[in-house]
Amino acid sequence: MPLVQVVVLAILQGITEFLPISSSAHLALTPWLFGWKDQGLEFDIALHFGTLFSVLIYFFRDWLRIIANGLGATNIAILGPDPSLDRNPRMLWYIIAATIPAGVAGLLFKDTIESTLRSPFVMGTMLIVVGLIMWAAERFAKHERTMGEMGLMDCLFIGGAQALALIPGTSRSGITMTAGLFRNLDRATAARFSFLLSTPIVAAAAMKGLLDLRKHGALNAEMAPTLAIGILVTAVTGCFVIAVLLKFLRTNSVVPFVIYRVTFGVFIIALALFRG
Numbered sequence: 001m002p003l004v005q006v007v008v009l010a011i012l013q014g015i016t017e018f019l020p021i022s023s024s025a026h027l028a029l030t031p032w033l034f035g036w037k038d039q040g041l042e043f044d045i046a047l048h049f050g051t052l053f054s055v056l057i058y059f060f061r062d063w064l065r066i067i068a069n070g071l072g073a074t075n076i077a078i079l080g081p082d083p084s085l086d087r088n089p090r091m092l093w094y095i096i097a098a099t100i101p102a103g104v105a106g107l108l109f110k111d112t113i114e115s116t117l118r119s120p121f122v123m124g125t126m127l128i129v130v131g132l133i134m135w136a137a138e139r140f141a142k143h144e145r146t147m148g149e150m151g152l153m154d155c156l157f158i159g160g161a162q163a164l165a166l167i168p169g170t171s172r173s174g175i176t177m178t179a180g181l182f183r184n185l186d187r188a189t190a191a192r193f194s195f196l197l198s199t200p201i202v203a204a205a206a207m208k209g210l211l212d213l214r215k216h217g218a219l220n221a222e223m224a225p226t227l228a229i230g231i232l233v234t235a236v237t238g239c240f241v242i243a244v245l246l247k248f249l250r251t252n253s254v255v256p257f258v259i260y261r262v263t264f265g266v267f268i269i270a271l272a273l274f275r276g
Contacts, residue, residue: 001039001043001226002036003229005031005034005036005039006226006230006233007233009027009030009039009043009047009230010047010233010234011233011234011237012027012030013027013051014050014235014236014237014238014241015237015241016171017051017173018054018173018238018241018242019173019241019245020134020171020173020177020254020261021127021257021260021261021264022126022127022170023171024168024169024171025123025126025268027047028120028123029120029123029268041209041212042213042223043226043230044209045206045210045213046226046227046228046230046234047230047234048209049231049234050230050233050238051206051234051238052202052203052206053231053234053235053238054234054235054239054242055195055196055198055199055202055238055242056199057235057239058195058238059195059196059199061079061082062192062196063196063199064079065079065085066092066196067092069086069089070089070090070092070093071092084146084147084148084189085147086148087149088150090152091147094150094152094154095197095200096200097155097156097159098155098158098159098162098197099197099200101160101162102159102201103201106163106166106201106204106205109166110166113166113167114168117167117168118168119272120272121272122168122169123169123265123268124265124267124272125265125269126168126169126170127169127261127262127265128261128265128266130169130170130178130261131257131258131261134257134258134261135258137254138181138253138254138255138258141182141183143184143185143186143187144184145183145186145189146185146189147185147189147192150185150193154185157179157182157183158180158183158194159197161175161176161178162176162179162197162201169265171261172194172198173195174261176190176193176194176197177190177254178190180194181254187249187250187252187253187254188249190249191245191246191249192246195242
C-alpha cells in the first residue's frame with residue numbers, strides 16, 4: 001500500500017472516529033474517490049488498534065480512577081482530584097452494563113449488516129437522519145448534568161444507542177453523544193462518556209479481528225511496517241482530536257457537526273446517483 005494512502009487513511013480514522021461524523025462513511029468514500037485499492041482487513045484492524053490506543057492514552061487516568069473506584073479503592077492521591085468521577089464510584093459497572101447491548105448486537109448482526117447495508121445510500125441516509133436527531137438533542141435538551149450525576153438508566157440508554165453504530169454512516173461517537181444529550185448531559189460530559197464507553201467495544205473488535213486473521217493464517221509479516229505506521233498515526237491523531245473536541249464542546253454547540261453530517265450525507269447520495 002502506498003505510504004500516502006496509509007497516512008491519509010490513518011489520519012482520517014483518527015479524526016472521524018472521534019468527531020461525530022462517521023468514520024465508516026469517510027473510510028469507504030475516500031478510496032472510492034481516489035481510485036485506491038481496498039486497504040485490506042489487516043489495515044482495518046490496525047486502525048482499530050490505533051483508535052484503542054488513543055482512548056487508552058488520553059483517558060488513562062480516568063480509567064485508573066474508574067477501575068479503582070469500582071473496586072472500592074477511593075481517594076488515590078497520585079491520580080489527583082476528579083469530583084465528577086469520585087461522586088460516581090459505580091461507573092465501572094455502569095460502563096460494563098452499557099457495553100452489553102452493542103456487544104450482543106455485534107455478535108448477532110455485524111456480518112449481516114455489513115453485507116446488506118454497506119451502500120452509499122444507507123451511509124448518506126444515516127448521516128442525515130442522525131444529524132437531525134443530534135440537532136433535536138442540541139435544541140431541546142438541557143445540557144446541565146455531569147458524569148457524577150449519571151445513573152444506570154442513563155448509561156443503559158446510551159449503551160443501547162451504541163448498538164445502532166453498527167449501521168454504516170451512524171457514527172459511534174455521534175449516536176452515543178446524541179443519546180447523552182437527550183439524557184441532559186452537558187456536551188463535554190456526553191463526549192467524554194461516549195469515548196469511555198467506546199473503549200471496551202473497540203478493544204473487543206480489534207482483538208476479534210486479530211484472532212480471525214491468525215485463525216485463517218492471514219497475518220503477513222511484510223505488512224508490519226505499514227501497520228505500525230497506521231497504528232501510530234491513528235493514535236496520535238486521535239489523541240489530538242479528543243483534546244480539541246472536548247475543549248470545543250465546553251463552550252460550543254454540536255450544530256457545526258449537524259451541518260457537516262447533513263451536507264456530507266446529501267453529497268454521498270448525490271454522488272452515488274451520479275455514478276450509478
